[in-house]
Amino acid sequence: MSDSILLSPLQIGSITVNNRLVMPPMATFKGEDDRFTEEVLQYYKEKTDGGAIGLAIVEHCYVSPEGKAHPGQISISEDGAIPGLKTLADIFHKNGSKALVQISHAGAKSSPKFTEFPVKGAGNIVLNRDGDVPEPFTKEELKTLAERFAAAALRAQKAGFEGIELHSAHGYLLSQFLSPLANNRNDEYGGTIENRARLHTEIIKAIRESCGKDFVIAVRLGAADYVKDGPDPAAGGLTPEEGVRAAVLCEEAGADLIDVSGGLYGTERKGYPGTAMFTDISHKIKEAVTIPVAVVGRITTASQCNAILNDGDADLVGAAAALLKDSDWAKNIIRETLNS
Ligand SMILES: Cc1cc2nc3c(=O)[nH]c(=O)nc-3n(C[C@H](O)[C@H](O)[C@H](O)COP(=O)(O)O)c2cc1C
Structure with a gap:
């Protein structure tokens, strides 16, 4: 029997996961009427079958209609979403995974083409493909938005997540x-x-208030913008130091887990040549917070997963593209870890 970290349980807030492997959130783009279909439910069943995924994170679901990110995205914005979510939570639990729902608002990346609402954002800087100038959220609207996130979280809780x-x-x-x-x-x-990071902390506090102390609140943190490797090297952006500070602020507000990924420009770290592309920053975040830290990003092999955990770069590791391609990915990582 291996005594690897990868196969050991981990406490995250009030829950304990069986191992350190994560199914990261991945949009299926296959919602019908913004609900889970049988096909999508079967997909999640297949990806977590066999108990190899310690923590499954459901694709991002929108908390408010004007914040829908793309057609086919699933809604968690009204109570009608609860029965579908419950079926999904039961699937994960039968498979032995603990499960979270990722909740989102697309802000300036949304489009009236599929929301029929004007575009709103943090500022008035264009981010969507159609060039819509977003209207900045007013402070009053941000209060309502925090309530929307909290209401969405409560729906996930009612569904059993x-x-x-x-x-x-x-x-x-x-x-x-x-x-x-x-x-x-x-x-x-x-x-x-x-x-x-003020809105983050307000949302975390609002969720804690409505869902209680035992409900797990994770933050998928685009911890840096990596613009030096990105499209405009001259532009500033969220620095890794600020990303670390944001993680600390989220922990102080009541978050239970930081899940490190890419910032404003997406899931990639442009120009980065290697694998495990966010472990330098997840390592820094892990040093700065006391809650568990997860990391994703070009992690595919058992030796990479084990090295990340052994080196203290993160407490949990996830693979999105690899799991999407091969539903046995986590089972193989566990088998190889046991045999090493
Ligand atoms: C098809 C697809 C859909 C994705 N959807 C989401 C999503 O809903 N939310 C999110 O935070 N990341 C999403 N991602 C990003 C992944 O969770 C992950 O951060 C990224 O793919 C890097 O990990 P990898 O190198 O293991 O693929 C998606 C990735 C893929 C491939």
């Missing part, structure tokens, strides 16, 4: 707030990193 994950990566609304390239506000939600 252990918690939610706030989507603050890949250019969606919460990552827009963090990035000076999208957030040009002059009020207490713009400027310093404490201000840019």
Whole structure:
């Protein structure tokens, strides 16, 4: 029997996962009437079959209709979503996985083409493909938005999920707030990193209040914008130091898990040549917080997973593209770990 970290349980807030492997959130784009279909439910069943995934995170579901990110995205914005979510939570639990639902608002990345609402964002900087200039959320609207996130989290809880994950990566609304390239506000939600992370902390507190102390709150944190490797090397962006500070602020507000990924420009770290592309920053975040840290990003092999855990770069590891391609990915990682 291997004594590897990968096969050991981990406490995240009030829950304990069986091992350190994560199914990261992956949009299926296959919702019908913004609900899970039988095909999507079967997909999640297949990906977590056999108990090899310790923590499954459901694709991002929108908390409010104007924040829909793309056609086929699933809604968690009204109570009608609860029965479908419950069926899904039962699937994960039967398979032995603990499960979170990722909840999101697309902000300036949304489009009236599929929401029929005007585009709103952290600032008035264009981010969607159609060139829509977003209207910055007013402070009053941000209060309502925090309530929408909390109501969505409560729906996930009613459906039987252990918690939610706030989507603050890949250019969606919460990552827009963090990035000076999208957030040009002059009020207490713009400027310093404490201000840019204020909405995060308000949402975390609102969820804690409505869902209680045992409900797991994870934050998928686009922890840096990596613009030096990105499209405009001259532009500033969210720095890794600010990303670490944002993680600390989320922990102080009550988050139970930080899930590290890419910032404003998406899931990739442009120009980065190697594998395990976010482990340098997840390592720094792990040193700065006391809650568990997960990491994704070009992680595919058992030796990479074990090295990340052994080197203290993260407490959990996830693979999106690899699991999408091969539903046995996690089972193979466990088998190889046991045989090593
Ligand atoms: C098809 C697909 C859909 C994705 N959808 C989401 C999503 O809903 N939320 C999210 O935070 N990341 C999403 N991602 C990003 C992944 O969770 C992950 O961060 C990224 O793919 C990097 O990990 P990898 O190198 O293991 O693929 C998606 C990735 C893929 C391939």
